[in-house]
Amino acid sequence: MMSSPPRRAPRPADPCSMVLFGATGDLTQRLVIPALYNLSRTDTLPESFTLIGVARAETTTEAWRNELYQSLQKFVGAAKAEAGPDGVDAAAWRRLADRMVYVPGDLSKPELYETLRGVLDQAASDNGTQGNAIFYLAIAAQLFCTVVKHLCEAKLINPPREADEGPKFWRRVVIEKPFGHSLDSARDLNTRLGRILNEDQIFRIDHFLGKDTVQSIMAFRFGNGLFEPIWNRDRIDHVQITAAETVGVETRGRFYEATGALRDMLPNHLLTLLSMVAMEPPVSFDAANILAKKAEVLAAIPEVKPACAVRGQYGAGEVLGKEARAYRREANVAPDSNVETYVAMRLEVDNWRWAGVPFYLRTGKHLSRRVTEIAIRFKPAPYKPFQDTPVVALRPNWLLLRIAPDEAISLQFEIKRPGPAMDLASVKMDFRYEDWFPKEANVGYETLIYDVMIGDQTLFMRADMVEQTWRIVQPALDGWAEEDANGGAAEMPAYASGGAGPGEAATLLARDGRSWLPIDDAGSGEPA
Numbered sequence: 226m227m228s229s230p231p232r233r234a235p236r237p238a239d240p241c242s243m244v245l246f247g248a249t250g251d252l253t254q255r256l257v258i259p260a261l262y263n264l265s266r267t268d269t270l271p272e273s274f275t276l277i278g279v280a281r282a283e284t285t286t287e288a289w290r291n292e293l294y295q296s297l298q299k300f301v302g303a304a305k306a307e308a309g310p311d312g313v314d315a316a317a318w319r320r321l322a323d324r325m326v327y328v329p330g331d332l333s334k335p336e337l338y339e340t341l342r343g344v345l346d347q348a349a350s351d352n353g354t355q356g357n358a359i360f361y362l363a364i365a366a367q368l369f370c371t372v373v374k375h376l377c378e379a380k381l382i383n384p385p386r387e388a389d390e391g392p393k394f395w396r397r398v399v400i401e402k403p404f405g406h407s408l409d410s411a412r413d414l415n416t417r418l419g420r421i422l423n424e425d426q427i428f429r430i431d432h433f434l435g436k437d438t439v440q441s442i443m444a445f446r447f448g449n450g451l452f453e454p455i456w457n458r459d460r461i462d463h464v465q466i467t468a469a470e471t472v473g474v475e476t477r478g479r480f481y482e483a484t485g486a487l488r489d490m491l492p493n494h495l496l497t498l499l500s501m502v503a504m505e506p507p508v509s510f511d512a513a514n515i516l517a518k519k520a521e522v523l524a525a526i527p528e529v530k531p532a533c534a535v536r537g538q539y540g541a542g543e544v545l546g547k548e549a550r551a552y553r554r555e556a557n558v559a560p561d562s563n564v565e566t567y568v569a570m571r572l573e574v575d576n577w578r579w580a581g582v583p584f585y586l587r588t589g590k591h592l593s594r595r596v597t598e599i600a601i602r603f604k605p606a607p608y609k610p611f612q613d614t615p616v617v618a619l620r621p622n623w624l625l626l627r628i629a630p631d632e633a634i635s636l637q638f639e640i641k642r643p644g645p646a647m648d649l650a651s652v653k654m655d656f657r658y659e660d661w662f663p664k665e666a667n668v669g670y671e672t673l674i675y676d677v678m679i680g681d682q683t684l685f686m687r688a689d690m691v692e693q694t695w696r697i698v699q700p701a702l703d704g705w706a707e708e709d710a711n712g713g714a715a716e717m718p719a720y721a722s723g724g725a726g727p728g729e730a731a732t733l734l735a736r737d738g739r740s741w742l743p744i745d746d747a748g749s750g751e752p753a
């Protein structure tokens with residue numbers, strides 16, 4: 226491993242309590258607890274901290290902790306040196322577990338919030354949390370407003386800016402994705418939250434922004450003199466953004482039936498990646514500047530034309546044979562479901578830098594390979610000087626930003642093949658994070674939870690940004706709903722599990738004379 230500069234120590238987080246609604250759920254086990262454990266392992270949790278878990282299950286604090294310990298072993302990749310035989314650093318877990326308390330209760334009942342007031346007051350007096358509190362809504366989206374309304378009625382949330390003589394402590398709310406279900410529902414949710422909370426109290430979380438490789442896009446673009454001058458429509462032909470998964474819907478059939486691939490991945494994760502690639506340089510790295518630049522990009526993207534959005538479903542219509550994996554045979558999925566498990570889209574950014582440069586986005590479950598990647602294709606060199614060489618066609622340069630797995634940046638270019646003839650070959654310069662930095666055991670939520678504790682909204686979505694993302698994708702949702710209403714179930718494009726997605730997605734690019742990079746050979750820089 227090569228040497229790397231020392232990291233800057235993060236500033237200590239404020240003392241606080243975190244009320245975790247949905248304390249027995251999948252997200253809590255998979256991401257929130259492993260992230261808190263990792264913050265404990267790296268001594269980043271506040272010195273004074275209490276974690277208050279809330280769910281309906283009638284269990285005890287001890288039983289809740291034990292259950293989470295079991296799931297932690299499954300979901301966390303603890304740093305090997307300190308980890309015990311079960312993969313968990315016992316001291317780090319103990320530091321967190323000692324601060325955990327479970328409160329059973331129904332979110333729709335006002336008495337729960339009275340109980341919570343007592344627990345928060347006790348945390349302030351016994352643990353020194355100073356009354357600061359994060360309310361983390363790791364619950365179904367339909368419950369977001371119910372909880373916030375109850376918190377307000379119980380005066381557990383008191384917007385600091387409205388209270389002249391108000392409390393000195395802060396109260397913040399973390400909202401999980403998906404934020405809304407459509408443009409109208411996202412607007413409605415923003416309006417209802419905005420009646421109770423100030424924008425600086427609302428943290429709309431998107432775990433992609435917790436990934437170091439995503440944050441690094443800005444460092445790569447704006448920390449180097451090399452790339453920014455060619456980062457525009459003069460030199461870039463098009464951009465492909467891929468989030469391909471090998472997993473299917475697993476145990477989340479019920480959630481997915483109400484969501485689908487577009488709502489699950491497009492307005493949040495993929496448009497987040499697009500905004501990082503396309504944003505203008507910020508004046509500084511503070512939240513207001515960065516959010517303003519990202520919001521400008523989203524505002525410059527015209528609504529997707531329905532003809533520029535493709536959907537697909539693995540194993541749809543049984544056309545792929547009884548043995549093939551089919552979404553319609555998954556648990557809690559309707560046998561005639563028309564919910565998409567794949568989506569591809571062609572978008573444009575209508576501004577001076579990007580006019581005429583298509584951005585192609587795709588995501589899907591049960592594809593041939595897991596890869597999240599941004600591929601930037603540059604315009605080819607003029608052909609003339611190579612007319613008399615054995616080269617049939619000059620290959621363009623590709624810059625690949627690999628977000629996960631095997632985090633890397635790779636630049637593909639042409640060189641002369643050794644030998645007497647002027648024959649060209651495509652080669653790559655590869656930077657791999659693991660060659661330079663120790664592999665982190667992070668799950669991606671650590672930075673985000675820490676940022677809530679210090680009140681930094683840089684990596685969260687602002688109200689207007691989520692509305693812009695829904696505005697962009699809404700015509701595709703409307704178009705599909707109309708197709709389905711006209712009996713389109715039979716028309717759902719199918720793809721084989723373990724494949725590259727529906728053929729219609731290839732056609733989307735072929736119409737422009739382009740092709741996707743192959744998913745199962747991402748990083749090759751070769752068109753499919």
Ligand SMILES: NC(=O)C1=CN([C@@H]2O[C@H](COP(=O)(O)OP(=O)(O)OC[C@H]3O[C@@H](n4cnc5c(N)ncnc54)[C@H](OP(=O)(O)O)[C@@H]3O)[C@@H](O)[C@H]2O)C=CC1
Nearest residue numbers: 247248249250251252280281282331332363364366401402
């Ligand atoms: N799971 C994941 O990987 C991801 C999830 N998300 C989002 O996170 C949120 C939670 O998802 P997930 O963890 O999968 O959902 P789960 O269904 O697994 O968990 C829901 C939790 O809410 C609790 N709950 C439900 N109803 C009530 C109630 N009336 N009163 C008190 N507690 C209640 C449940 O406990 P009990 O039944 O005991 O009350 C449970 O702890 C959703 O918004 C989802 O979209 C976002 C990204 C990824």
Ligand SMILES: O=C1O[C@H](COP(=O)(O)O)[C@@H](O)[C@H](O)[C@H]1O
Nearest residue numbers: 402432468470489490597629669
């Ligand atoms: O939010 C979600 O993201 C995951 C993919 O995230 P990754 O970090 O594993 O790439 C996706 O599987 C899930 O359906 C979606 O809800």
